[in-house]
Amino acid sequence: MKNIQIIVSLDQTLIDLNKTIRNFENGNYKKWGLNPNLPIKKDDNETYKEAAKRFWEKSTWPKEARKLAFEIEKWWKKMGGKFAESLAKDLGVQEPSIYNVALIPFGPGGSYYPELSTVFIRITNFQNDHWWKRVLVHEIVHLLSVHHEALDHKENEKRVNELMKKKLMEFGLKDLM
Numbered sequence: 159m160k161n162i163q164i165i166v167s168l169d170q171t172l173i174d175l176n177k178t179i180r181n182f183e184n185g186n187y188k189k190w191g192l193n194p195n196l197p198i199k200k201d202d203n204e205t206y207k208e209a210a211k212r213f214w215e216k217s218t219w220p221k222e223a224r225k226l227a228f229e230i231e232k233w234w235k236k237m238g239g240k241f242a243e244s245l246a247k248d249l250g251v252q253e254p255s256i257y258n259v260a261l262i263p264f265g266p267g268g269s270y271y272p273e274l275s276t277v278f279i280r281i282t283n284f285q286n287d288h289w290w291k292r293v294l295v296h297e298i299v300h301l302l303s304v305h306h307e308a309l310d311h312k313e314n315e316k317r318v319n320e321l322m323k324k325k326l327m328e329f330g331l332k333d334l335m
């Protein structure tokens with residue numbers, strides 16, 4: 159089983175925010191039926207990046223996210239890591255030497271960067287365990303099956319959800335479907 163590294167940092171948040179803003183401005187989220195969480199600008203002169211920084215400094219989000227990181231690590235050792243290992247075996251692919259998981263306050267929900275072995279999970283409710291487990295598993299399926307990626311977004315999500323469903327059933331994790 160491979161290890162997981164949970165990252166809570168403004169840098170990582172800004173990396174993913176760039177992608178979120180790009181997809182937002184070119185109308186992708188509308189097309190995909192997603193409603194991303196964006197930092198709230200205090201006025202028209204503030205950029206999203208500045209608003210994100212301000213949020214990071216003023217809110218308790220980073221502190222709460224660091225606490226949550228321990229929970230996620232625990233679940234990875236118990237369940238998530240085995241899920242990933244088994245899926246990689248099925249797909250005949252190598253797992254990354256470590257899975258990087260960045261927790262972020264913005265974005266559409268989750269995203270993945272195979273070249274960085276990183277997945278991003280948006281956290282808005284620290285009480286909702288079901289949410290992060292589900293997004294983590296979903297993005298790991300994306301990450302490990304990226305060589306089967308379809309060009310069409312909807313088709314690709316359908317493929318990922320089917321893979322995920324099959325594996326969750328096998329692991330007795332039906333509630334995460």
Ligand SMILES: [Zn+2]
Nearest residue numbers: 296300315318
């Ligand atoms: Zn997806």
